[in-house]
Amino acid sequence: MDNKLRGRVQFVAALVQNADLRGFFTGRIDQGAQKAVCVPGLNCYSCPGALMSCPIGSLQAFLSARPVKVPYYVAGLLLFFGALLGRAVCGFLCPFGWIQELLHKIPFPRKKLGTFPGDRLLRRLKYLVLAGLVVLVPMLLTDWTPAFCKYLCPAGTLEGGVPLVLLHGERLHLEVGPLFFWKLFILVAVVLSGMAIYRPFCKYLCPLGALYAPFNRVALYRMRLSEDRCVACGKCARVCPMQVDPSKTPNSGECIRCGVCVGACPTKALRLGVREKQGQGIRDKGQGIRDKGQGIRD
Amino acid sequence: MKLQRLIPLALFLAAVGLLAAGLALGQPRDVLAKAARVCLECIGVG
Known part of the structure; x- marks a missing residue:
């Protein structure tokens, strides 16, 4: 959005x-x-x-x-x-x-x-x-x-x-x-x-x-980071008005889900939403749950 | 993945349980009673 x-x-x-x-x-x-x-x-x-x-x-x-x-x-x-x-x-x-x-x-x-x-x-x-x-x-x-x-x-x-x-x-x-x-x-x-x-x-x-x-860590609406796509350019952290680094903590408690980082990401590695995209090496940091089968890790 | 989906589900169930308990105790009436009058302290003149 x-x-x-x-x-x-x-x-x-x-x-x-x-x-x-x-x-x-x-x-x-x-x-x-x-x-x-x-x-x-x-x-x-x-x-x-x-x-x-x-x-x-x-x-x-x-x-x-x-x-x-x-x-x-x-x-x-x-x-x-x-x-x-x-x-x-x-x-x-x-x-x-x-x-x-x-x-x-x-x-x-x-x-x-x-x-x-x-x-x-x-x-x-x-x-x-x-x-x-x-x-x-x-x-x-x-x-x-x-x-x-x-x-x-x-x-x-x-x-x-x-x-x-x-x-x-x-x-x-x-x-x-x-x-x-x-x-x-x-x-x-x-x-x-x-x-x-x-x-x-x-x-x-x-x-x-x-x-x-x-709740940011467990809410249905949250951020996902696709590690396969992230090139660690740091642009998301630089544009974040709440001073969060989404490439490290996409579900930080300080993130208000404004989505500025999602729009700024040059490789579309960040996504905000409810549904999981499977099999893309998605990181859902802060979740504290590891499930190798789905490519999601903490 | 299952656990990841179970946590929000468990939270929703807990929310429904709390809401049901609150409704059974008539707590919405308490909220309304407080909100229907100007809270003088809240606006700084109490």
């Missing part, structure tokens, strides 16, 4: 998830039964246009209940999306990921950066955010919940906070205080860094990215 088509899919996905455009004018959020379903990506359910629910917000709501409710339903949905798509959810269906891609297209006063210094370490932060702010804090410190939404999530500020406060703040008696300015600061930081580097929030902070990352 070329990048233009992916952009269209992202646009349609964002629109479908936020199709209640009247909400922006009325200041009311949708209360339909479909809101009992969580979307696969990060999309605030307090966005006036949101038709469905945020999985991270819902997860925190269950874990902060007393007694704690095991979130079977949300976990089932996330497991389903993960097993089907892995982080292709980030690359195709996440509205906030798409917004960051659009931000990256804006010319930046200084030269665009590939990553921040300490990139490898910073990428582990998202696992801490998932374990700490999404799971542990809601379970242990009820007053702080929903910790991720409350203190970190820029999607809630952008999609819900800013439009509701600007358009309907007075009527809805929304009082802007230090918390709002803190969240605005986070949003501005994400917007500015998003202009400088590709998808900084996805790379470093998104708990959904952390949750879907391990």
Whole structure:
């Protein structure tokens, strides 16, 4: 799939998830039964246009209940999306990921950066955010919940906070205080860094990215590398906006399945899809499964 | 190859099991109850 088509899919996905455009004018959020379903990506359910629910917000709501409710339903949905798509959810269906891609297209006063210094370490932060702010804090410190939404999530500020406060703040008696300015600061930081580097929030902070990352190795939709065709030119690694080397780790947890490497490969050694092409010396790295009979190895 | 195909299948089955348990416990109602009101903390004014 070329990048233009992916952009269209992202646009349609964002629109479908936020199709209640009247909400922006009325200041009311949708209360339909479909809101009992969580979307696969990060999309605030307090966005006036949101038709469905945020999985991270819902997860925190269950874990902060007393007694704690095991979130079977949300976990089932996330497991389903993960097993089907892995982080292709980030690359195709996440509205906030798409917004960051659009931000990256804006010319930046200084030269665009590939990553921040300490990139490898910073990428582990998202696992801490998932374990700490999404799971542990809601379970242990009820007053702080929903910790991720409350203190970190820029999607809630952008999609819900800013439009509701600007358009309907007075009527809805929304009082802007230090918390709002803190969240605005986070949003501005994400917007500015998003202009400088590709998808900084996805790379470093998104708990959904952390949750879907391990599924890249086993999801139905994944990348295959044909070793017979690969000439180790390194072009795929050079064009990857997420700084993954698909010739070494085609199913890295950092890959969002944007497919830029597939388009750049001069020998068509990389392939994204569901079905296996057999007998081509295909490498499915990270799978941890060896099956000599089919020419697939770890 | 078999194992490679079995892992996603096992994950899908687990997902269906979790979803069924969640539906049986009425958890979609809990999600809706949370999502149908503006979450003031989420938008930074709570």
